[in-house]
Amino acid sequence: MSETPKSETPELVVEDVTVRFAGLVALDAVGFTVRPGTVHAVIGPNGAGKSTCFNVLSGVYRATSGSVRFGGRELTGLPPHRISELGIARTFQNLALSAALSVEDNLMLGRYRLTRAGIVASGLRLPRARREEARHLARVREIADFAGIAHRLKEPAGGLPYGDQKRVELARALCAEPRLLMLDEPVAGMNATERLEMAELIVAVRAGLGISIVLVEHDMGMVMRLADRVTVLDFGKRIADGTPGEVQEDPAVLRAYLGEEVS
Numbered sequence: 001m002s003e004t005p006k007s008e009t010p011e012l013v014v015e016d017v018t019v020r021f022a023g024l025v026a027l028d029a030v031g032f033t034v035r036p037g038t039v040h041a042v043i044g045p046n047g048a049g050k051s052t053c054f055n056v057l058s059g060v061y062r063a064t065s066g067s068v069r070f071g072g073r074e075l076t077g078l079p080p081h082r083i084s085e086l087g088i089a090r091t092f093q094n095l096a097l098s099a100a101l102s103v104e105d106n107l108m109l110g111r112y113r114l115t116r117a118g119i120v121a122s123g124l125r126l127p128r129a130r131r132e133e134a135r136h137l138a139r140v141r142e143i144a145d146f147a148g149i150a151h152r153l154k155e156p157a158g159g160l161p162y163g164d165q166k167r168v169e170l171a172r173a174l175c176a177e178p179r180l181l182m183l184d185e186p187v188a189g190m191n192a193t194e195r196l197e198m199a200e201l202i203v204a205v206r207a208g209l210g211i212s213i214v215l216v217e218h219d220m221g222m223v224m225r226l227a228d229r230v231t232v233l234d235f236g237k238r239i240a241d242g243t244p245g246e247v248q249e250d251p252a253v254l255r256a257y258l259g260e261e262v263s
């Protein structure tokens with residue numbers, strides 16, 4: 001896929017982030033840095049705080065204290081749409097596609113933040129709006145091709161096999177031309193072949209687009225294969241941070257996963 005010019009991807013710096021829910025500390029002074037153009041995995045046993053962390057980064061939850069900076073910008077306190085305007089896109093653990101809409105329309109929705117013509121101009125089908133729509137459609141087709149779903153563009157998203165729906169979700173996030181992509185369990189519920197294909201797509205996104213990826217994932221094999229760096233959470237605390245090889249041998253990580261399989 002040809003790359004649209006993007007301003008340089010900044011670092012994402014998470015510092016001392018604490019989230020409390022009515023007395024429960026879901027995240028306790030957690031910090032890590034996502035370096036530009038890397039895949040950074042956040043892992044941990046059930047209830048460790050991964051989803052909470054993800055939701056803080058994307059503005060769904062507000063941190064009780066601490067800071068999240070993307071380049072020079074402070075993200076804590078910003079609503080999700082402001083965070084996406086800064087070039088951070090996410091996928092969801094459970095599919096969040098509009099099932100009745102075609103794959104193409106779902107991907108066009110992903111370009112919403114880049115639409116300039118405005119609803120009135122589009123509704124009136126003014127020439128400027130038509131030209132802009134054609135430009136967006138061309139880019140949508142390019143991204144669909146990259147994600148291996150170009151042959152599905154006219155089909156209703158809800159009727160696609162599960163693995164393809166997950167690819168549509170990832171493609172829709174890419175349609176926003178993000179500088180940072182957040183993937184929430186991208187291979188959950190997939191069979192072995194689908195997992196492999198999704199892993200290849202994620203590798204291609206990093207290699208081809210140079211954007212950073214934050215990955216929350218339960219599949220350890222996948223994390224160890226894909227991630228450049230891994231932050232491990234347990235009971236809301238960061239217990240390790242390093243390369244996949246380093247964290248895999250870390251005694252605190254092995255203890256946290258005792259009873260769970262680390263493959």
Ligand SMILES: Nc1ncnc2c1ncn2[C@@H]1O[C@H](COP(=O)(O)OP(=O)(O)OP(=O)(O)O)[C@@H](O)[C@H]1O
Nearest residue numbers: 021024025026044045046047048049050051052053
């Ligand atoms: N909205 C909420 N209100 C109250 N408690 C919450 C809320 N969201 C999460 N928690 C609690 O915060 C802790 C961390 O949960 P979180 O979902 O972030 O963990 P996780 O690592 O994503 O777990 P899993 O792997 O099971 O998805 C848990 O004890 C959970 O019950």
